Amino acid sequence: MTLSTHAAAGIMIAEWTGNPLLGFLIAIMSHYLLDMVPHGDEFVYWRYIHNKDDRIAKTAGTVDILVLSLMLTLLLTYGDDFHGSLTLLGALGGTLPDLLINIDSVLRRHPPKSRVGRAGEWLIKKHYTMHMFFHQLLFIPVRYRMALFLQLIAITLFLTFAI
Numbered sequence: 001m002t003l004s005t006h007a008a009a010g011i012m013i014a015e016w017t018g019n020p021l022l023g024f025l026i027a028i029m030s031h032y033l034l035d036m037v038p039h040g041d042e043f044v045y046w047r048y049i050h051n052k053d054d055r056i057a058k059t060a061g062t063v064d065i066l067v068l069s070l071m072l073t074l075l076l077t078y079g080d081d082f083h084g085s086l087t088l089l090g091a092l093g094g095t096l097p098d099l100l101i102n103i104d105s106v107l108r109r110h111p112p113k114s115r116v117g118r119a120g121e122w123l124i125k126k127h128y129t130m131h132m133f134f135h136q137l138l139f140i141p142v143r144y145r146m147a148l149f150l151q152l153i154a155i156t157l158f159l160t161f162a163i
């Protein structure tokens with residue numbers, strides 16, 4: 001699922017709680033629930049795993065980051081400081097599990113040498129397994145174009161209910 005969708009859900013949740021810390025924690029949990037919803041990006045993920053320079057995976061990731069940046073810029077520009085902290089922590093909580101997945105792929109290429117580093121690597125590998133478990137719980141193939149269209153609608157709804 002796109003980072004933008006997870007961030008929008010996290011922002012909505014943080015706004016509903018009205019508490020940045022609680023919003024952050026529930027936004028993290030929302031990530032795993034949302035990942036259970038079939039979202040058609042498995043082939044993009046596997047393309048990236050097999051080839052870090054894959055054009056389709058890079059384009060999908062770049063567009064996602066641009067949409068997320070635009071979304072955060074607009075919300076932070078037109079919101080006050082309190083809502084700004086809810087927006088940032090909700091977005092961070094909503095996307096954190098996928099950010100950890102990216103750390104996992106870096107650690108696989110550059111394994112840490114220190115004891116603390118290896119303990120962190122072990123935790124991140126456990127998280128990877130748990131994350132993939134939620135991803136594959138309701139595996140139903142969905143056309144990628146349709147999944148992106150539905151996520152665009154979801155982002156619009158999440159942000160509408162957040163504001």
Ligand SMILES: [Zn+2]
Pocket residue numbers: 001031035097098131
């Ligand atoms: Zn995820």
